[in-house]
Amino acid sequence: MNKYDYLIVGSGLFGAVFAHEAHKRGKKCLVIDKRNHQGGNVHCEKIEGINVHKYGPHIFHTNDKELWDYVNSFVEFNNFVLTPLAKYQDRLYNLPFNMNTFYQLWNVQTPAKAKEKIQSQVVNPINGEAANLEEQALSLVGTDVYQKLIKGYTEKQWGRKATELPAFIIKRLPVRFTFDNNYFNDRYQGIPVGGYNKLMDGLLNGIEVRLEQDYFADRGHWDSVAEHTVFTGKIDQYYDFRFGQLEYRSLRFETEILDTDNFQGNAVINYTEREVPYTRVIEHKHFEHGKQEKTVVTKEYSQEWSAEKEPYYPINDEKNDQIFRQYQQLARNQPEVIFGGRLAEYRYYDMHQVIASALKKVSDHFIDLDVTHLSLTTSSPLN
Structure with missing residues (x-):
């Protein structure tokens, strides 16, 4: 008999939302992550009292009030508006x-x-x-x-x-003929007060999480511990690269502490010259309107992806999308595994889209479970 109802591979937004919703429904969940922290790419690292966005800047934005209320039920969001x-x-x-x-x-x-x-x-x-x-x-x-x-x-x-x-x-470029520097058009925007770790702590509260656990290092064991698996990693890796590797762009970050209270006066500045090697400089304290004596800045570099690097942006060209569709067909024929998130779905997601996708998968999954249970109950012979 399985010890858990759900094994969730990956503690990022998709996995955490699914785990939270399953836990609410009385299901026993185990979340594993190969990193030494939970939260996936929204994880923040505290440096000089500043919540540093370790894997690049994340600004939550949505027009969906239900999604906005959902995230705010775990942590209050501030009024940060991105004006790069x-x-x-x-x-x-x-x-x-x-x-x-x-x-x-x-x-x-x-x-x-x-x-x-x-x-x-x-x-x-x-x-x-x-x-x-x-x-x-x-x-x-x-x-x-x-x-x-x-x-x-x-x-x-x-x-x-x-x-x-x-x-x-x-396909299109956002061009506005108004004096408006608000990068997003969405009605609701902000950063969690105290950083994204507060959001992830709220989602995973009461759920068993094991860090530094690589699913692929002991796959047989992990597959045996739960009735269902929620997989948020690379879908091509799950199927042993049967149809070939999907391609990504990766990122590299250089972070430093500066002995000044304000380096560039803005959270994000893009460097658009080809000769400047980094794409942008992030000053993290501005995400939460910080008043610390020092500041922390990160230079972000785009780079080619390889197996030992973190995959960030899927390359959704015709070749890669054709490969993904073959993996997607395998996934459709494996109902005991739920694939979700940017790596498993091979698409770039903003945070609100990841959460919406997870909530939709939860809803569909538990409706299917209820229907299956009802069918089995009504078709069983009476004793």
């Missing part, structure tokens, strides 16, 4: 592209003038349809915005020339 800057050749520009950006570029002060300037610089594809990212961007925002704020950053992010990247990466 872009730095190009010692000049700063507001993001996303808005009237402040256009004023900084061209000294235009009205939407009509900004639209006129953009239109004068637009370069339409020769054959009518963009063949690559560069052609797509030039057809949307013209030469200045592309050359100064898109080209270098994107090439660093993907490790490829813009002319070698598919156009679909930027």
